[in-house]
Amino acid sequence: xxxxxxxxxLFGECKWTSxxxxxxxxxxxxxxxxxxxxQKVYLYLFxxxxxxxxxxxxxxxxxxxxxxxxxxxxxxx
Numbered sequence: 069x070x071x072x073x074x075x076x077x078l079f080g081e082c083k084w085t086s087x088x089x090x091x092x093x094x095x096x097x098x099x100x101x102x103x104x105x106x107q108k109v110y111l112y113l114f115x116x117x118x119x120x121x122x123x124x125x126x127x128x129x130x131x132x133x134x135x136x137x138x139x140x141x142x143x144x145x
Contacts, residue, residue: 077104080112089115091122094133112136 079101083089094113101109111133113119118137119127127133 075106076108076110077101077106078110078112080114082114084116086117088118088120089113089123089135090120091126094123094126098130110134114138114141 079097081093081097083093094111097111097113101111109132111130112135113123113127113133114136116138119135124135127135
């Protein structure tokens with residue numbers, strides 16, 4: 069077994085609703101990720117119905133956020 073990387077973490081959240089995930093959900097995930105002392109953080113949001121423009125814009129601005137829709141998952145299968 070290899071050595072664990074204790075400086076990197078991946079945090080994610082999945083929303084299975086008919087509404088698009090908005091910026092407030094991303095902001096909550098960011099806040100929660102800061103409860104841990106990792107230097108390098110990757111955030112993933114999964115959404116059945118997509119994302120609002122505000123959420124998409126913030127994800128692009130941050131650069132460490134991956135947004136995944138249900139359609140993306142089906143396309144990858």
